[in-house]
Amino acid sequence: MSAQPSGAVTMLFADIEASTSLVYRLEDTYASLLDDYRRLLRTAVAESGGHEVDCRADELFAVFEHAQDGVASAVAAQRMFAEHVWPAGASVRARMGLHTGTPALEGNAYLGVDVHRAVRICAAGHGGQVLVSQSTRDLVHDGFPVRDLGSYSLAGLPEPERIFQLAAAGLRSEFPPLRADRTDGKRLAGLLPRRQARQPTFAEAAWHVHRLLRRVDVSLQPLMGELGGVLFVADRALSGADGFLERVDRDRLEGRLSAQVEMAVYLQRAREEAEQLRTRIACVEQLDDRREALASHAPGLLGKLDALSTERQMTLLRDHLSAATDELDRALAAAARALDPLSFKLRRTRYRGVYRASIGYIVPYTDEHGRDRPREFDTLAQAREFKTGLRLTEKAQRSIDGATIARGGENRYGGQGGEH
Secondary structure, three states: OOOOOOOOEEEEEEEEOOHHHHHHHHHHHHHHHHHHHHHHHHHHHHHOOOEEEEEEOOEEEEEEOOHHHHHHHHHHHHHHHHHOOOHHHOOOOEEEEEEEEOOEEEOOEEEOHHHHHHHHHHHOOOOOOEEEEHHHHHHHOOOOOEEEEEEEEOOOOOOOEEEEEEOOOOOOOOOOOOOOEEOOOOOOOOOOOOOOOOOOOHHHHHHHHHHHOOOOOHHHHHHHHHHHHHHHHHHHHHHHHHHHHHHEOHHHHHHHHHHHHHHOOOOHHHHHHHHHHHHHHHHHHHHHHHHHHHHOOOOOHHHHHHHOOOHHHHHHHHHHHHHHHHHHHHHHHHHHHHOOHHHEOOEEOOOOOOEEOOOOEEEEEEOOOOOEEEEEEOOHHHHHHHHHHHHHHHHHHHHHHHHHHHOOOOOOOOOOOOOO
8 A cells, every 4th residue: 555645635524424314224234335335435535546544434534645536536436326226225425525735644643623624524514515625626626616605614613614515517416505604694696595585384384274175175175184284293393303403502512522533542432422422413413404304395385285186196295294294203302312411502600610401500511531521400509519519629639730740740659750
């Protein structure tokens, strides 16, 4: 194998969108799917002259000496995924991000902010989408068509990043907005839909069905009534998902994951914690997807209801809405099981370090292994007492550390620090 490239390199990160849901759905078959995914991705990387740096579960990190090769690899992999027949009829959608920079190479590891930038660009995308940074785009502009998506704030990075979407032949072209905050305040013509009049809620559509009952044939009225009930259930499911997602603190989740990934090089516990955080983030992403799938039925819904005239039309619409609602409910239940209290936005109290949760109070702290932990309390007095104890313990530890330094760095085995 050739030596790892150093200096200016193009980094490719790829992972499977909603991989956690595939694990649950496919169970033992998922291992076969993962083998196929890795084989195709590695083939695309190797054929473009890339060097695989790391592969964990469905996440792969590769580097290329030339930006053109990195982009060609991503295009080839996406085309292979689209043409491949996956086990159990599954649909695999991989998101990919590329960035060209100068990471430090220490041993077999690439380190530095450029690596984090490539990771964040990948995480901002959707399955089937290939995103590239400004630096990569500047190097491949003449060889591959791209679409300017604007500037975004990426977690952990001090400056906004301008992101481009690869628009090569054979790649899907339309996606939801990126999973990051826009910083330029512009809507790009032809990329995002124009602002339209407010779409009716599913509850409003259900009441519309109630009014239509008097107009349809008597034989179709029971089925039309069922459709109205399904619409009310869909409205409650969508509202529940929206409320849940609004409470999720995505920045905190990403920040916790970034911290644990850095420590995972040295600590097994950090690796385990990182995997748990990846699972939580994947559950949130899956819930996002299922929420969008159900909401996609809203545009033009009143017109569709007015046009219903046969039993088959009503049955199809009812079944589609019911299936999308069930999938959203399952995704919400999975996310609720996976997320811990620190995954949600915390409301401040007047006491520093004590937060109000949906029920009771929370005091976040870092345990002896460097992991973020929440302690939950029923009353504010209990939370304040615990926080006061933490402060006293930290103060005592600082005093001990200071005394140790003053004595000349005596270590816990009785020896002295410094040269021997």
